[in-house]
Amino acid sequence: MRTLYHYWLCPFSRKIRLMLHEKKLEFQPVVERIWEHRPQFVSMNPEGLTPVFVEDDGKVIANGYPIAEYLEEIYYDPPLLGDTSTQRAETRRLVAWFDEKFNMEVTHNLVFEKTMKRKMGLGGPDSGVIRAGQTNIHDHLAYIGWLVDQRNWLSGHHFSLADITAAAHLSCIDYLDNVPWDKHPEAKEWYTRMKSRPSFRAILQDTVPGITPAAHYMDLDF
Amino acid sequence: MRTLYHYWLCPFSRKIRLMLHEKKLEFQPVVERIWEHRPQFVSMNPEGLTPVFVEDDGKVIANGYPIAEYLEEIYYDPPLLGDTSTQRAETRRLVAWFDEKFNMEVTHNLVFEKTMKRKMGLGGPDSGVIRAGQTNIHDHLAYIGWLVDQRNWLSGHHFSLADITAAAHLSCIDYLDNVPWDKHPEAKEWYTRMKSRPSFRAILQDTVPGITPAAHYMDLDF
Known part of the structure; x- marks a missing residue:
């Protein structure tokens, strides 16, 4: 059975989980707590990060x-x-936009800072970093709104890995109730379409120990 | 004629320059000063960063x-x-290793901090950031040494984009004379092989206005 080593609020893992579901590939998800530096895991990925995918063979x-x-x-x-x-x-x-730029300006500032940083032994959250993330997210949501207004989906007429990647990041931030959806109705309409895809179900059912999801996190009509 | 908008000490641009040369594709290199936010350039890449490639068509x-x-x-x-x-x-x-991890831990701390930061209006270099880059580079050079000892080239028996990517980053740092080659003979041997490839010639002839390259930068035998 294919196996995916992932962590709930890792946007890169969520991207692959969504992609596997979209391609209807069965796999066993295994939660990896990367801060435990499990030797068996590090031998699979010297970088020590999720996701790691193991094929049937x-x-x-x-x-x-x-x-x-x-x-x-x-x-x-x-x-x-x-x-x-x-x-x-x-x-x-656009995959690079969200995995690099959005991650550096938003996801890392909000999700890593609030959840992983302490587990990694890097101290508590820095309120200045969090504020920067909360400011930066607006330009990105506006960009999403502009793109879907022009094109239907982010990279064109068809649903793509760009939508998956953006939604993977936003879903982590939405879990923490940090997406200002009310100010960005076009981005919200696009994310509602994303949430209603069958591939999104498992993501919406994630429950991270010790972190309660936003009240609307699972709602398709939020 | 194909055109590549690049900047001399941008490792991502150098990667594409090397790749184009390795594939024997003629192109016109155009230096882009991204801090000028040229509207025509930003319309090609809303992120405002190099490299941008324009095909014949x-x-x-x-x-x-x-x-x-x-x-x-x-x-x-x-x-x-x-x-x-x-x-x-x-x-x-390995491309991701160098473009993400190495870039974040080393290239950005040394090259961006010393050269681009001021041009981007982000103040002068921070000595703590530079020191961190100088410390971090050792683990990466040791990893390169370990890989080439096992495999000849970084990702296996054959020369690949992994070698190109790693060398693109290291060449920017070497321009500034910040690679401790003497402590890492295996990595140095590999980089000597990289430098002697015809694709590397243009990179070694770069002269960044206002920044003198290290004395050994161009030498194939350094």
Whole structure:
């Protein structure tokens, strides 16, 4: 059975969980507490981070970028990057936008700072960092709103890994009730469509020990 | 003519420059000073960062990850990711290692801090950040040494985008004379091999206005 080592509020893990569900690939999710530095886990990924994917044949693939590209290569249908090189370039640009820029400016400031930082032995949350994340998120939600207004889905007419990646990050932040949806109705409409996809079900059922999700976290009509 | 908008000490731009040379694709390099926020450039890449690649037919591809994947898709020969899905996953794992982890722990602390930060209006260099980069680089050079001892090239028996990516970052740091080569002979031997590749020539001839390269920067025997 395919196995995915993940952590609940790791956006990179959520991206792969969503991708596996969209491609209808069965897998066993295993929660990895990376701060325990489990030798068996570190031997699979020297970087010590989730996600790590283990194929049926035992092949180990570490890091969200190689896993996503691998899944698209081997299990092409339905395509999640796009069916032309131009479309794939645009999807990948937005995947990078959310995994790099959004992560650095928003997800890390809010999710890592509030949940993982203490577990990693890096002290308590810094209110200045959290405030920066709360400020930065507005520009990104406005960008999502602009994109879906032009294109229906983030990278074009079709649902893609860009939508999955953005929603993976936002769902972690939404769990903590830190997404100002009321100020961004276009982004909210897009996220409502994301939440109603069957692939999103498992994500919405996550319960992180010691952290209660926002009251509306599971609601499809929020 | 294909065009690459790049900046001399941008490791992501250097990766694409090296990749284009390895694939023997002619292109016109254009230096982009991203801190000028040129509207025409921002319209090509809303993130406002280098590299941006413009194809012969006018197609625009922004960000190092989509450009690299596009070049490998369209101009496959010579393959730089690998010829099996397992090999490609390992190459991409190491590309992510250097573009994400190494960049965050080393390149950003040394190159951005010393050169770009002031241009971006973010104040002068922080000596604590620079010291952290100088400390962190040792573990990475040791990892490179370990990999090439096991495998000849970083991701396996063949030269790949992993070597290109690692060398793109290290060459920026070497320009500033901040790589402790004397403590890491295995990594130095590998970098000597990289420097002697024809694709590296243009990189070694870079001269950044106002920043003199290290005395040994261009030497193949350093």
